Amino acid sequence: MPHCQYQDKIVNKTKTKLLTVDREQVLTNCSRLNTLDRVSDFNYLGSLITNDGNCDSEIKRRIQIAKSAMTKLEKIWKNTNITKRTKVRLVHALVFPIFLYGSETWTIKANLKTRIDAFEMWIWRKMLRIPWTAFRRNESILNELKIFVRLSDICRSRMLKFLGHIARSGPESLEKHILMGKVEGKRRRGRAPARWCDQTQSYLQLRLHEALHTAADRSTWRTLSRPNHNAVID
Template sequence: MSQLYRTWKDRNISIKTKVRLVRALIFHIFTYAAETWTIKAADRQRIDAFEMWCWRRMLQIPWTAHRTNVSILRQLKITRRLSTTCLKRILEYFGHIARRDGDNLEKIVVTGKVEGKRPRGRSQIRWSDQIRTALDTKVHTALNVAQSRVKWHKIVQKVVSGRGHDPQQ
């Protein structure tokens, strides 16, 4: 991000082009393997904070300017937050796993057919738990629905568009 400082200062480059540069150069690297992440509420806040830090850095807005995140997102015409993009990739990957054969390792892990003992203490949030909370349904129901690629794509679009934290919450 700091190596792009000369680009951000250049007034001959439009804001639209700078937004495309941030998405292509920074967010593309950031979301590498995001479909395998387990994102909790605190993680989502950190992702949103990183995104806002990038936008403020691009626009050269100091922290003393007292600009709200909503005003910056409106100025840049951002309609989908970075954390929502991560959620979309997670749901798309879940659909991909659901359509695989039954003896596939990823599908076995997601369906919970792994044998063994859990460690002591409070259990960690599982990857499939975030699928369940995002869809408000059981994982097995989602596995059945995801067999149809068209239906699953519509459900993912519905969940992502009605997420509730776009552009800012």
């Protein structure tokens, strides 16, 4: 069986893939690792990790998986004996969790937020069996179902709750070290990509250190991380 020894550990080459999260895709002082198969993305614990550190592919993948789950429940949506409120609860219990898996770590840009909102409206139209030829505005559908919290708002709330968890963790927390740490050297010219922590400033109009200080108070942070309105599903 082909294998290599690295740091006193035997690694099976046929079962090991190498993913380099770096723009240049260059490995230095790692001649032994260069013998492994290199991949551009890798599915780790149910989440897709790409070599550029971007979560666009993961969000699109989650949308497709959730759409597939929604389609498999076609018999439920066609059943007229089930009330709309019950169907909404089923969507929140059976479909949304599939999409929201790992959403705490997503960096949601403006175009992705639009895609998430469009996916949510596809869910409600599919549930109500509204054809594309029917000229129904999104607002009328949301009012009919009494949906006051959008799916993108739920993603925002989960991200802020996770940030509060990191802020209240101990000084030896790995997540806190990653969030507050800095990489030595200079980055290349050009606009810097959007970071996960940059969402805090856009959501709360607070800098990262201010948000971490505010998150120390659980009651205050719970209010800030809560969606703007009370959801239909408790």
